[in-house]
Amino acid sequence: MASITKLENRKAKPWQVRIRRKNQTFVEYFRTKREAADFAAKVEADFDRWAKLLGGELRRHTLAELIDRFMARYHGKDVSVTARAGWWRDEYGTRPLSEFTGDTVREGLSRLAELTARQGGHLVTATDRALSPATLNRYRTAISTIYKAAMDAGWFGIKENPAAGIRQRRENNNRFGRCLEDGERARLLEACDLANWTGLGVFVRLALATGARRGELMKLTWADVDLKAGSILLRETKNGEDRRVPLIGEARARLAEWAKVRRLDDPRLFPGATPDKNPPLDWAWNQAKAAAGVENLRIHDLRHSCGSYLARAGASAFQIAAILGHRSGPGLTARYVHLVAEDSRELLEGALGAMLGGK
Structure with a gap:
C-alpha cells in the first residue's frame, strides 16, 4: 500500500509517497498532494511495471x-x-x-x-x-x-514523455515579414552595390531572385553553381531536401562577374577574410539599409519579397512552395518539388527579371 505524507522540512517537494510491496520500498517526492496521489494510483495499478522503472534503469x-x-x-x-x-x-x-x-x-x-x-x-x-x-x-x-x-x-x-502534457505557448506571428516596394528596392540595390563588402549586391540579388534562405546562400560553393545552364543547387536546406533553382537575368549576370574575382583558396561563393570566417554580411547590410533609407527590413524579408513578387505575377501556391522550398505546400511531394522548382525559369523571369537591376 502507498502512504502519502507531508514533510514540513521540505519546501520544493514536501509531499512524500512511500510504497511498500513485495519486499520492495520506493519513495518519491511531489510538489502537491494531488500529484502524489496520482503517482501512487499509477504505481498501485501496475506495480510490476513501475517497480522495474523506479528501481532500475531510470535511476541508474x-x-x-x-x-x-x-x-x-x-x-x-x-x-x-x-x-x-x-x-x-x-x-x-x-x-x-x-x-x-x-x-x-x-x-x-x-x-x-x-x-x-x-x-x-x-x-x-x-x-x-x-x-x-x-x-x-x-x-x-x-x-x-x-x-x-x-x-x-x-x-x-523510458515509458513516458515528460513534455507530453505541457501545452505549447501561443506564438505571436504579427511580424511575418514584409515586401520591398519598388522605390526602396531600387535604392537598396544601389546602396548594396556601393557597400564596403563587395559581395553584398550579389547576395541580395540572389536572395530576391531565388527566395533562398540566408543560411542556404552562405553555404553555397562554386561547385553548386552552373553558370552555363543558369542554376544553383541549394544543399542541406531547412526541410532536409536539396533543391535546384534557376538563375535569372541580373542575378545571373552579377554572379558571372563575381566568378571572375573569386578566391582560389576558398570554395565558398561568399568567403570571409580567412577560410574559418564568414563575410561581414550583417555589418554591410545595416550600412546599406541606412544609406538607402530602408527601415524595418530583415535579410529574411528578401525571401518574403520573392514569394510576394511571384504571387503578384500569378504563380500558384504550389509553384511558390516549390521554388521557396516549402515541403509542406499543398499536395507537394519531394519529386514534384524538384520538378516544379527546376522548371520555373519562365515564371521567375516574368515575376522578377525586371526588378533586380536597381534601375
Missing part, C-alpha cells in the same frame, strides 16, 4: 546519457536541435532520468523565459529582448523529440 542513468545517445544518432539537418538539446544537458544533465519530470520541463521553460535573446551573423551579440514564445516552444519540442526517440527505441526503460 542521467539525462546527459539520454541526450548523448540521441545526438550520436541524430542525422537531421536542423542545427538548432543541437543547441537546444545542449541547453537541457547543461542545465539538467546530472539529474537521474527518474527525476526528470514534467515539473522539471516546466521549470526549465520558465528559466528560459527569463533569458534574453542573442542575434547572430558575423558577430553574435546579446539583446534586451526576451526569448519569444516560438523559441520556447522549440526548446520544449527538442526535449520532447528526444524522449519520443527513446520510447521508440526502448532506451533506458
Whole structure:
C-alpha cells in the first residue's frame, strides 16, 4: 500500500509517497498532494511495471546519457536541435532520468523565459529582448523529440514523455515579414552595390531572385553553381531536401562577374577574410539599409519579397512552395518539388527579371 505524507522540512517537494510491496520500498517526492496521489494510483495499478522503472534503469542513468545517445544518432539537418538539446544537458544533465519530470520541463521553460535573446551573423551579440514564445516552444519540442526517440527505441526503460502534457505557448506571428516596394528596392540595390563588402549586391540579388534562405546562400560553393545552364543547387536546406533553382537575368549576370574575382583558396561563393570566417554580411547590410533609407527590413524579408513578387505575377501556391522550398505546400511531394522548382525559369523571369537591376 502507498502512504502519502507531508514533510514540513521540505519546501520544493514536501509531499512524500512511500510504497511498500513485495519486499520492495520506493519513495518519491511531489510538489502537491494531488500529484502524489496520482503517482501512487499509477504505481498501485501496475506495480510490476513501475517497480522495474523506479528501481532500475531510470535511476541508474542521467539525462546527459539520454541526450548523448540521441545526438550520436541524430542525422537531421536542423542545427538548432543541437543547441537546444545542449541547453537541457547543461542545465539538467546530472539529474537521474527518474527525476526528470514534467515539473522539471516546466521549470526549465520558465528559466528560459527569463533569458534574453542573442542575434547572430558575423558577430553574435546579446539583446534586451526576451526569448519569444516560438523559441520556447522549440526548446520544449527538442526535449520532447528526444524522449519520443527513446520510447521508440526502448532506451533506458523510458515509458513516458515528460513534455507530453505541457501545452505549447501561443506564438505571436504579427511580424511575418514584409515586401520591398519598388522605390526602396531600387535604392537598396544601389546602396548594396556601393557597400564596403563587395559581395553584398550579389547576395541580395540572389536572395530576391531565388527566395533562398540566408543560411542556404552562405553555404553555397562554386561547385553548386552552373553558370552555363543558369542554376544553383541549394544543399542541406531547412526541410532536409536539396533543391535546384534557376538563375535569372541580373542575378545571373552579377554572379558571372563575381566568378571572375573569386578566391582560389576558398570554395565558398561568399568567403570571409580567412577560410574559418564568414563575410561581414550583417555589418554591410545595416550600412546599406541606412544609406538607402530602408527601415524595418530583415535579410529574411528578401525571401518574403520573392514569394510576394511571384504571387503578384500569378504563380500558384504550389509553384511558390516549390521554388521557396516549402515541403509542406499543398499536395507537394519531394519529386514534384524538384520538378516544379527546376522548371520555373519562365515564371521567375516574368515575376522578377525586371526588378533586380536597381534601375
